[in-house]
Amino acid sequence: MALIQLESVSKVYPMAGGDVHALRNVSFAVEEGELLSVVGSSGSGKTTMLYLLGLLTDPTSGAYRLNGREVGRLSDRELARIRAQEIGFVFQSFHLLPQLTVLDNVLLSTRYGAVDGASGSAATKKKATALLEEVGLSHRMAHRPRELSGGEMQRVAIARALLTEPSVILADEPTGNLDEVNGEQIFRILRGLTEQGKTVVLVTHDLALADKTDRSVRLKDGEVVDEDRTAA
């Protein structure tokens, strides 16, 4: 069974000037270890879909099964626990906390419902250090985010997403604020994750990047208009 399964999912924002249909009848599945890209023009519903997959918002109708579990029935608390342990987010604007050091930013992901308990434990710190080393930033651990370049900040954010060893990585235009070289580097890291068996959903504007993913889903006005297998 697919890791992620959406069945005719819709998302409607009731607004004063009329309902906004952010997603209409979306159905698709993502296999474990797959690198899936979601493309579409601005306002087509990409971010909405990614946040829905990440349990930050719930569908107006339709069913979402994650790892075989119907998530629509779960409580706020259970959803939060899944977000903490099984999902890692990467954002276009990084969302690093300016008051924390690079290392503390990475450690923040274990702050809420970390698998192995205490977020300040020596083991967690060691793991965070190792991850920063993997993304080539072990020498910047004590720095503040504002002292880093965009590409470096995004690598910190990826390290943060990976610390809890989630099975799913959800990235919303992670290369959107980066130049080509840095974007390429981030993509390579994400690609490498799928090789370790992780599942990655990548929202992007960049069609060249989408071409390099396993599969691409195209959204238009909240509908899936095209699904094609690319590199595979």
Add this chain to the structure above:
Amino acid sequence: MKIALLREAASNLLVHKTRSFLAALGIIFGVASVICMLSISEVARRDVIGRIERLGIRNVILDSVKPERIRDREKQESRQSWMASYGLTTEEIDLLRDTLGPNGTRHAVDAVVPMRTMFEDVRAGARGADVNVVATTHEYASVMSHAVADGRFLSTVDDATSATVCVLGSKAARALFPLSNPVGQVVKMGTTHLKVVGVMAPKGQTGSSGILSNPDNTAWIPFKTSFARFGNLQVRRSSGVSEATKVEVNRAILKVKEDVKLTAVAAIAENMVDTRHRQKDVSVTIPFQLLREQRQAERIFRWVMGSLGAISLLVGGVGIMNIMLANMAERRQEIGLRRALGATRGDILRLFVSESSVLCLIGGVFGVGLGACLAIVVGQLAQWTVVFEPWSFPLGVLVSVTTGLIFGTVPAIKAARLDPVLALRVE
């Protein structure tokens, strides 16, 4: 985990040190004023109650007061010598004793103690001292619970024989005999030599002013001796004009019997005296009633203080709420991120509530410190010993943390309710 939360809250507050400090300022001043006022009211309370208690809780006090007519006369500054006569008389003291005393017709008081102030210079050898002279009877010491430090107090025999003896208050003894034991020595009042038979223990002020309210700086002589040796006129001379007053008794202390109403005794005594006088020249005081009035005043003072404190804390609390709302708006994305990392609404609520509480905890501690400093400074300026009620410190901190909890809750709830999708959006 709890400690970690508080540490996280503290470090978040430190991000905006100035802002946090300014936000806490209202709380700091609120708590400080409460602490300072509590201390001042406690000082005042102890002072007043001390004085009243030293006057005797079971006593009724009759004081001779200069009537209007004589006071007007004094203002005219005439160049002629004159004499004023008013107040309680020895006859009336006897009458009070015979009616209300233990052997009287209506036993209501255990003792009637007359007091008479004299204007004699007091010397010990060549050493003079500004000591008050008061004539009274042997009952004075027991009625006023004034203990003897050395020797004895005046006796019935002293009075009956108009003995030339005296007893010194602690301060008077030190002033007249700084180096030697006064008991057995001789002091000179005017032209009369008196033997010192005792020294009293320190007592403290028994009133705000007047010769009779400063027992420590007093020399006591037997009541009868004052008439036998110094006559019944108190004469003051200045620039050739002599001013004589004839006041036989300046004060009478009625020690009221157990289970007899103080007010009843006061009314009877006042009535007895008034019917014999043409003018109002005796006032009646019931120290116990003063105590009641003091308690009443204290209650009102505390209410006023409490309200002022509450208002300043309210203002402080609104300041906290304001800053936390600004905080929340500014940290919208952080809230979204934390939700994405697995924080529940409750986690966000706790984060913000703990921030406002920590802010108020620190504000409360500083406020208590500032309040204590203010009270000490005021005490130095007013020259009194500062007292703090020990519970006022934890109370100040507790109240301020509670304020933080209450006023921090609204912004915290807002933060917790924020939709993570909206929160994460970059404008």
